[in-house]
Amino acid sequence: MSQGSARERLLDAAARRFYEDGVHATGIDTITSEAGVAKKSLYNNFSSKEELVRAYINARHEEWLDLHRQRSAKASTAADRVVAVFDAYIDHADDAHSKGFRGCGLLNAAAEFPAGHPARSSVRAHKEQVEKILAENLESMTTEAEALELAEHFSFLLEGAVARSGLEGTPARLEHARAIASRMLAAL
Template sequence: MARVSARDRLLAAAERRFYSDGVNATGIDAITAEAGVAKMSLYNNFASKADLVSAYIEHRHTEWLALLDARTALAANDRDRVLAVFDAYLDHANDDYPNGFRGCGLLNAAAEFPAGDPGRAAVRAHKEEVERILIERIAPIAGPAAAPGLAEHFSFLLEGAVARAGLAGSPDLLLRARGIAERMLEVV
């Protein structure tokens, strides 16, 4: 059995606590206790809590891209490749969260950061990448000229649905958003 590094344990504990309790409400002591490591281990692996938060944001982004890659591999056609973006969000929503689904962990974290914070910029970059992915996947269906506008609609649909699903504590609204997107693709 492979031994999990202190860094990985700390990041996993931070992810659970940040998602469940929020970034600002989660202290270093709670993270180190949950990870089962000494406080010094945290500072040997992360320069500060801000550095740990940055690693959390990057990991959630990378994790979502892996979900998207897995869903894309199952896509049979261009339409399915677009809907894979929604499916990746659904997969994230259906993760086993100890205290329930609370919406997009990146948006939840960004809401806690002040304007100009690097964490907000990292979350914005993730959301912009999602929209670029949608543009690329919609272009073969709707054409390059129409793709940016439709991708923006899908991005708004997706982000609104994940926010509302988080408030409801259930991914059901994401399923509805996926259905709307599917119907929109049928008339393009």
């Protein structure tokens, strides 16, 4: 059994199962069994599976922000900070996944819910924050209007690469997207 509080073990188990098997395909019994806790522990920490899903999405968001912060801290230029966004996604793709890389865990989760569902709104907020990070770094390299447009382009490039990398189970498309982004930045 893993170390940590029941809440941490439940979130870790949910993260693995939701990413590998899907949110709707993963039952509470599977999560509690993998976490090594009683079902009562789950309900002592989360009022429902929906609250656990919300906590999972928030944890994935924070996980990506941490990856980005680590990469961005090593960047010496605005262009390097833009590329750090791609590097954070590559880092996520390089993480050990027992069933292989399946793409963005947040988008995978969002795809299981209908339009307007709070889970989809949380994922959208994450993607908007990623685009905002891109725009903020691009603003020092070009006009505000061009930075916003480029941020959207980089967002599309990034999301397409994540989707293809997830389908192929390898970060190769993300690495190619990073190279394209680097060439675009050099042309500014």
